[in-house]
Amino acid sequence: MTNDIMARREAVLGPNVPTFYKNPVHLIRGEGVWAWDAAGNKYLDCYNNVPHVGHCHPHVVAAIANQASILNTHTRYLHDGIINYAERLTAKFQPQLDQVIMVCSGSEANDIALRMAQAMTGKTGLISTDNTYHGNTMAVSQLSSRKPPIGGYAANIRHVPAPDTLRPVGGTADGQAQAFAREIQTKIDDLEASGHGFSGFLFCPTFANEGLPDLPKDFMLPAAKVIHAAGGILISDEVQPGFGRTGDTWWGHDWLGLSPDVVTLGKPMANGHPVAAVVAKSEVMAAFRNAFGYFNTFGGNPVSCAAAAATLDVIEQDNLIENAKEVGAEFLHSLYSINHTSIANIRGRGLFIALELETDGVADEALAAHVVEYARNNGMLMGRTGRKRNVLKLRPPMPFSASNAIVASDIMARAFKATKV
Amino acid sequence: MTNDIMARREAVLGPNVPTFYKNPVHLIRGEGVWAWDAAGNKYLDCYNNVPHVGHCHPHVVAAIANQASILNTHTRYLHDGIINYAERLTAKFQPQLDQVIMVCSGSEANDIALRMAQAMTGKTGLISTDNTYHGNTMAVSQLSSRKPPIGGYAANIRHVPAPDTLRPVGGTADGQAQAFAREIQTKIDDLEASGHGFSGFLFCPTFANEGLPDLPKDFMLPAAKVIHAAGGILISDEVQPGFGRTGDTWWGHDWLGLSPDVVTLGKPMANGHPVAAVVAKSEVMAAFRNAFGYFNTFGGNPVSCAAAAATLDVIEQDNLIENAKEVGAEFLHSLYSINHTSIANIRGRGLFIALELETDGVADEALAAHVVEYARNNGMLMGRTGRKRNVLKLRPPMPFSASNAIVASDIMARAFKATKV
DSSP states (O other): OHHHHHHHHHHHHOSOOOOSSSSOOBEEEEEBTEEEETTSOEEEESSOOSSTTOBTOHHHHHHHHHHHHHOOOOTTSBOHHHHHHHHHHHTTSOTTEEEEEEESSHHHHHHHHHHHHHHHHSOOEEEEESSOOOOOSTTGGGGOTTSOOTTOOOTTEEEEOOOOSSSOTTSSTTTHHHHHHHHHHHHHHHHHHHTSOEEEEEEOTTOTTTTOOOOOTTTTHHHHHHHHHTTOEEEEEOTTTTTTTTSSOSSHHHHTTOOOSEEEEOGGGGBTBSOEEEEEEHHHHHHHHHHSOOOOSSTTOHHHHHHHHHHHHHHHHTTHHHHHHHHHHHHHHHHHTOOOTTEEEEEEETTEEEEEEEETTEEOHHHHHHHHHHHHHTTEEOEEESTTSOEEEEOOOTTOOHHHHHHHHHHHHHHHHTOOO | OHHHHHHHHHHHHOSOOOOSSSSOOBEEEEEBTEEEETTSOEEEESSOOSSTTOBTOHHHHHHHHHHHHHOOOOTTSBOHHHHHHHHHHHTTSOTTEEEEEEESSHHHHHHHHHHHHHHHHSOOEEEEESSOOOOOSTTGGGGOTTSOOTTOOOTTEEEEOOOOSSSOTTSSTTTHHHHHHHHHHHHHHHHHHHTSOEEEEEEOTTOTTTTOOOOOTTTTHHHHHHHHHTTOEEEEEOTTTTTTTTSSOSSHHHHTTOOOSEEEEOGGGGBTBSOEEEEEEHHHHHHHHHHSOOOOSSTTOHHHHHHHHHHHHHHHHTTHHHHHHHHHHHHHHHHHTOOOTTEEEEEEETTEEEEEEEETTEEOHHHHHHHHHHHHHTTEEOEEESTTSOEEEEOOOTTOOHHHHHHHHHHHHHHHHTOOO
């Protein structure tokens, strides 16, 4: 059946449409941290951050169903839903981050954020890291080194070396923060000399696509200093760390002690309903709103706002941020007990954990692939990331429990044991 | 209460967030072709094309609620929903338009379509009309003369004069098709001479944002000929005419007898759920898919596909395309009977109708605004469009009935009577 579905899929969706696993999983049902495939196999979901409060959470489903049956229009009519939600959302940010645009995807959010930087500075140059992904629009793909843009990079784009745990920028872990800031300063100078000027720096506060490096809390302070000193806009992409994923703060930038000018939100925001947003300082919002007549038909519609508000309800009522902190620590602890010479580093915060694999000092992509496939064949969904795709990535729905962590650690221990690599 | 909500809205959403009407409508409920505001006023909806099969259609609401309670993941897992829907959707197109990418908004769809043209041709130049809007991403806003991009237009963008009923391109209605094609040829030559080369032409088959001009069925054939002769990609933006709006064919390009290379879909596709798509020839899809590792987290998820499939169900089961044709003709007929010296032209197809207002040969924006405001204050939602905002736009949900048309025409007749303009 999977062969048939694969053939039909390629016929109607075209070539090169990504799937996970050698033998792709055909999911048909999800509930909490569990998912089931068409053959009746059950999987512990240790990968999916979109169903943030758990697959098909009944409170979110009910909110969507209820609002969809009452009204679903757009923001050129007044509606309480977007205002109530935007007030509630901005209250979770530093006071200066007090205004919101609601959109449909993290890509749309980052596409706006880049224009905010340009509208605010009157310049065009943009910087990100050299091993990242921030979205799929034509503009945002310019910053996404992992999915290079069609036709190559534009002249106003610069990339700096991504921070790394085992191979720090500048050569030493202690000096990495300063070295990273120096790299950014070099690119700012280059952009200013080129005539494009420097408008903004876009980054993920956990550097998730870069491999989730283990960084000290003050890591970004030198970088933020050079960015702001140059008059640039600091854009924090919270699509992955946001909504409490890391177990300590609502947003990754708060843990880092940063004051970004613009924050983008996406995937987990409404538990899978297509909702995303840009939160910004009022002067940055005004610069964008006055430079461009932005309207998004689906963005901030009553159903999207109901789904997003219900997701906030569950995070708060079920103490999911605290749960991420506690269970994440226990999960890390269990993982530390796995013995394998190729586990070069285990790191993480909250329910966002990485295991970096190296054999004889060389990134071991094959071993990482083996573990992911073994897990898939033994009832557990997980992924991998990092420059060499040798970093195992664990990022389960937030209601993940201590006993779920034991099950997952056990499957991973068996996966490592099952290899002679 | 509206004052309070407006103040809270501006505080948390920022300045310049568009609303309709001098006194914005605060909607709280919708059903079929009707909507209600917070004060209990009832409105006949003659504007909204997003609730295509009617506000809160129970079949679509049930499909969303049901699938949201079962599974909502992404396309890197296999799922029947997207395959079944994509097969069903492409069956409604000319045979060569046989592959689909599903996304969240018409903007995302057009952003992809532009890159398809570039990937297919290896060139970058793009052409649209000079009075249009195709979406809000940084790239798509380059083609949207009505919402000019931040920082101005890029060097690879060209605009041609939009077709017009009262002031045809080239001076005469008879010669407009050839004159329009000549304008496109001139811009193609210019792009080729500039070194950018010509990659594609993006247009709406009803030229809806241009004012819905009255054009003969063969209008676009000369333009399509020069575009294809130059090796360019013809992109039909069906966000407004698609899904049977015009009452004759599923897609505007079919009525025009065109064979586009790429078609984009949006607003009405899932009755308000954030769903959009790109349908393309397989060779164009392959060029894009091989040039860019495209993945859209929310695009084509099981709930989006269920909502889109349910919308197709209703269009088919309730014969809504035929209804649009019949009721649209009756609506036009009623509107013809309105007597006012400033009604310069009444035109339309299906449930997409325009009244162009001129006083003493000059576009009468004030009269158009008066009619729209009068309608709002007398229980009817409508809009306006056109280069001078002097074209009344009627575009109701598709289950609009003959008796609805009589109510609407009556309100409009009274609106015209109530003015001394």
